[in-house]
Amino acid sequence: MGKDDTTFVTPIAVFVIVIAMLCVFLANNFYVSNKGKEISIILMSGASIYQLGFYLFLQVFTIMLCAIPLGLVLGYLLIPSINSLFMMTFKYSGQLFYLSSQTFPATFMILAFEVMWCSMLNLGYCVRSTINSMIHDKNKIDLSGLKGPQITSKVFIILYFVPMVLFLFVKDSTSYMFIALFGLIGISGLIKKVLPEYIRKRQRNNSLENSKDLISLGFFHSDIQKIFGLLLISLLSSVLLTCIIVYTIKQPLVSMVALMSYVSVMILMSLTIVFKIGMELSKRKGNFENLCRLGFSLEQLKRIIKKEMICFYGVILLLPLSYQIIILCNLLLRAKITFYLFLIILIIQIVPLFISYLLSIKLYKGILPTSIIMEK
Secondary structure, three states, rough: OOOOHOOOOOOOOHHHHHHHHHHHHHHHHHHOOHHHHHHHHHHOOOOOOHHHHHHHHHHHHHHHHHHHHHHHHHHHHHHHHHHHHHHHHHHOOOOOOOOOOHHHHHHHHHHHHHHHHHHHHHHHHHHHHHHHHHOOOOOOOOOOOOOOOOHHHHHHHHHHHHHHHHHHHHHHHHHHHHHHHHHHHHHHHHHHHHHHHHHHHHHHHHHHOOHHHHHHHHHHHHHHHHHHHHHHHHHHHHHHHHHHHOOOOOOOOHHHHHHHHHHHHHHHHHHHHHHHHHHHHHHHHHHHHHHHHHOHHHHHHHHHHHHHHHHHHHHHHHHHHHHOOOOOHHHHHOOOOHHHHHHHHHHHHHHHHHHHEEEEEEEEHHOOOHHHHHHH
């Protein structure tokens, strides 16, 4: 590995580790937030904050104790495939099961830090949340006093579309990264401000004509608000890693590492999204039972679920893909990348999210109150 390769590989590796830790943190946050009522009961029973913190630490540690060995085994089984891929790409020979001696100490330190970090954040959640707010699931940090400059929806839409135009005229691969980061401001505004305003307007105008649209859009609005942080991380990772792959195309080792990092990040993000959807289902079960009593059929409920999930995953997929396709097509037309690489990047972006969509639909259909429907 040359000096230039090391310069890029290390930041990419650190970036992937940080993303992985954020995914674990977000999954832990979803898990703890969903246990608000249980935590409030423990507090009302006389437990101190530190006892509650230790209780949550044991739960997180137990979950990780079950998950870590599985992850290590799966990771070790993937080593031959990864090593053989590098051997074929860079024409060298070596052991298929080669593993650096620094792997296990580094992994142990990262996992230990992750457990400690999650435990401290869980304790902070217990300190800042009152019993009443946890019982009623109002477990949010109040940031109403921190008001920045107000940006209108039109400005966010312009910020989203301007990079698309600039991509067509850019010839330097480095510029793609900075323009894309600028465009992410517009994307965040679309998710946080423009989409909710559009949904509310659509619900006001068409609520009486199509009740299924009203319900599915309401669920979709709730989804994007609750998972906003994860969406931004996913969008940032997708666009940034695509730009890095393109920028380092003349450095095969770095480009390969970036490509594999892209695969890892997309799988992690997809799993975290499915986990969040699964945690929300227990709260949605009562909603679907009420809809059944109001006369909705099983097929109507399935259509509501499908429309909600199509809107939700459509946003996650299409927003970064709109930038990626323009960048990749521009490079393909100028013969900077091959059609093979073009397809690989699109497959990495689409396939994990499509599998995540199918899993979410399957989990969602599992909470449908078929027993109530059969009684009618």
